[in-house]
Amino acid sequence: MRHSVQTLCHDIRHLADELVAEATPLDEQKLAHLSACCNALLAMLQTAPPDEPAQDIPLSQYERMLLCDHDVIWHWQPRNDALTLSPRWQTLYHDEAESSLAQWCEKLHPDDRDRVHSLCHQGAAAPGVSRIECRLRDGRGQWRFVRLRTVGAGPEGTPGLTGVLSDITHERYRDPVTGLGNSDLLDQQLEDALDNVPGTPHALIKITMVNATLLSESEHFNNTRELEARIADLLADLLPEGSLIALPGFSYALVTPFEEKAALARFLEPLQRMLATPMETPVGRIWLSYVVGVVPFDAGSNAGVDILRKQARLTINNASSAGVGGIHYYSDDLGARASRASHGEQLIRSALASDGVLCFLQPIVSVREGGRVTAFEALMRLKDGDDIAMPGAFIEAAESTGLIHQLSQRLIDKALQILVDPAFTHRFGRDFVININLSRHQLKDVMLVDEMMALIHRHGADPRRVNLEITESAILAEPAIALRNLVRLREHGISIALDDFGSGYSSLSQLCELPLDCIKIDRRFVMDLEREPRKRHVMTSMIDLCRRLEFRVVVEGVEESATLKTVCDMGAEQIQGFIYARPMPFLDVLDRLGATLSPILPPPRAAGAVSH
Template sequence: MKNATTIREGYQPLAAVAACATNLTDFASHGLHFKRQLLQHLLDHSVESVMITDVNGIIERVNSAFTEITGYTAEEVVGKTPNVVQSSRHAPEFYQQMWQELAKTGTWNGQVWNRRKTGEVYLQWLSINTLTDEADQVTHRVAIGHDLTALKSTRNGRSLFTFNDPLTQLGNRQLLTSRLDQALAEAERNNIGIGLMVVDIGRFRQINEQLGLAWGDDILRQQARTLQAAVDEADTLVRLQGDMFAILRHSRAQDSAMAQLADKLLGLMSQPIILADNNVVSLQPSIGIAIYPRDATDNAGLLQAAEHAHSMAKRAGRNRFQFVDQRQHDLHHRELLIEHSLHHVLNTMLGEGLSLFYQPQVRPTDGKVMALEALLRWQHPKLGPLSPAEFIPVAEQSAQSVRLDRWVIEQVCMQVALWQQRYSQVPVVSVNLSGQQFSEKDFADWLLACVKRAGITPQSIKLEVTETSMMAHRERSVAMLGQLRELGFKISLDDFGTGYSALACLHQFPLDELKIDRSFMVEASQNARAFLLLKTIVKLAQELSLNLVVEGVEEQAQLDLLANFGPLMVQGYFYHRPMPVIDVAKILDLG
């Protein structure tokens, strides 16, 4: 929609109405013939509606555009008040403020919901000017209006905005956005609440698949009629997309009223629908509800909050409504911010805020650093330092983990190359792979090309994959990891003991190393049976010729438990915390 400034520019020709007749009485009785002709021409040929009232608000004259827009002829409205076109969408305070401003300044401009003769409510930009006589007494008021829901180009006659959904004949998302803007402005001005519902009919995909698109469209039209009959006349009902609708409530937006409406809609929409071929369809609608200003204070935020509440209702089992859970909404908003920021960071290719820390893996018999694990850190510009436990799952859910992995690998390869130029012995560096890499057919070729560009060998890099992701992508992971291992990369099974723990399957995977998760180590230090299981896993790994890394070693007592387990490496705070590159250099200097 055009902003208010642009829209007002369209009214400049009709501003001449007031300019050429500052005294309407003078015009009517004593004005010049030229002024009468000019005013008549403007009234007859304007696309804006014009209504002229006397000082008491009684309509004296309207133009043909008024009739075209409202459906009322001059004979039907002359002698009446403007209430004839008034909708019920504004609170009484709205009109009180309008009249107060007219009395104070002589003019009023703004968006108003009015009603056509057919009963249809439409959005109008309205400019009201006050006319006075020589004694500066108010004689008339001129209201100039433009129908914003049917804004036309006078040059080509083509509609500039399409607010109609052709399937259901309801409004569409554009109409909702337009009316949300107006409703929010009015709500802020009058300190009132508004409500927004997002509704889906449920099981729509199955209906399309089982009965076909034609029946699906018919059901959508039926449900649209059901919703239209159920909502208030002053509500805005639109089809957002697919089987999703939205209802904007301009008044009575308290929780109790919104819940009452939602409960009513669920009852109506879940009724079985009998189709023409006697098929019976049962639907499972879900409704999400957001309230201004509690849940959001702007257009996009309110719609996002309602959509999130709708998503929660679906997850909870459908056929129910859900208000915004503020804690869940805040968490969802935070996740979206992380997702969008991550997308930006990866697209700029600068890795802004991203950095790598390295945690040594130590041989406890002599304290020698045998390997380094690269750990990703992120200093978010708005949220501050983010834990990988928070942003890695977001990257996976938003299908960005593949690109994030590759950014890390590229940085590691360049860093290893720099170290190898300076030091004669550089430990192997391990990087973590997400399960989504197993779906990337080019990964092995890409990785080999990456290490070659950096000028290092595959033997310099160790790839850590979790037990869970390997088992979830079993066939693909076996094939890909086997290919990578043949190229010279080391393969480590990470977080062993937290996932499937399929001991019998270990021999089927192309592995060089087994990493026992920190939680397993903690349990083994407190429980005799867990300690016995740990001992068994260590023995099994040795028999399979797998290197062994035990994570989470933080105390001497834990290290003592491993004293008789044979050759292994430990990783944990007892020796080293994750450290930046500059501190790794100090360790390599000692090596």
């Protein structure tokens, strides 16, 4: 008989769920089938032994249709707020049954209480089948997911609600592939940890297998699920029972008490040893590459679940870029960098969509020719609402996202227009040069030369008036491709300048190996030049070396008249810096600069003023 009752209950619940999900009008055939199942169930229950849980509550024909012998029978009368639960409640939830709906709702999750209370009142007022899902804390203090199937209206039409309470925790909190807890359970565990005694330290640990996706597609495994299950079994054996959570993308997490980094490192040592051991498969051994991210947090802190999950993702992303293995901790600096990167990317995309890539110019002056402007360096700025964003706000994001290529194309396009602008030609002559910076992404692009020459020809510009600035780090990214591009660019008449000379470790070898025309000495050698004898000796030697190698030399970052005199005495012939002009929008150049420039002297000091 028990088997028959369970079968009928299964059919009744299935039909009830379908009817609840359907829009009105209801399917008459399904209603008839549901009624037949209920009648058959009633006939069986009438012969049930006296100690059956169903006898604890008087049920009408429509109320009994939801009965299932492994669920809690639930009956509520709104008139006196009387709630009756079958003895199964104490077995499943380790707690005494409450006597009112209000008391029962207090055991629900705070986010569910008002919703469930309202739905119960609505369901009691009208006949029909309803289904409510919510989170319920059991007698052990753990959250359970439950589903309440109810039938509204009590005997003789009086308001009431009768149904069964089914535990669906495994359905809602478990990953179907690995059997581990899922993302919803992780959220709940984080909520519980945050609600702990204020100040209690915890840690969210996230483990990601960075090469698992590739391995799952190899000949070692039949499908992704097979590898997911293998990894889950290995990790679960080493960690406290029930603590491990399976997340998408071969990631796993757990929430644990946290005292100090050394203790956590000892806690994770067995896991790291296991991951360093090869995994045996029918076709050979494989090794898993992993990263571990740790987010420490205290109970009672302002950080919510979403923030902690986001911090874990940032930590894992940073750890992956730093290399596999090891334990990486979240820090406020990491969060600030991520925020800047996100803002920078949005700033870039907005600028690309609205012609917000701006070309600022800073003149390069020949002191030997009396201050004549011989070149301009094209510098990128972006519109940021009513403000102007400096490169520090977006360059890192541009390079990490690959958007640097689109930005540079826009800047180059605007810079080349200046070479053929009649007003600029009238003011500065037909031989001034435009300096354009190349990023490492551009320098290793095999299409660089073709795209550059196409832009130059489109504007009708002379390639001999284009000077491309590169850095040592850009060259080292892909030396072979970079060298090939530089040689081809010079073959077309374009000049090459090594920017920030002296700031790296291999500058001298680059002077011998790279096809260069100009050297720009880094501003670090210019700062405090008059007060540091070693810098003066180095600067003198660099200028003399570049002259012997027949390179043009530009000294960057000159801001004071004393510095200008010093570098000129050393033999410098071209100067770039605030001493002559700050970077400005190209439209302002004609209004503010002449063909020759004089040093901008500091304003005279007021009488009696004290120097700081």
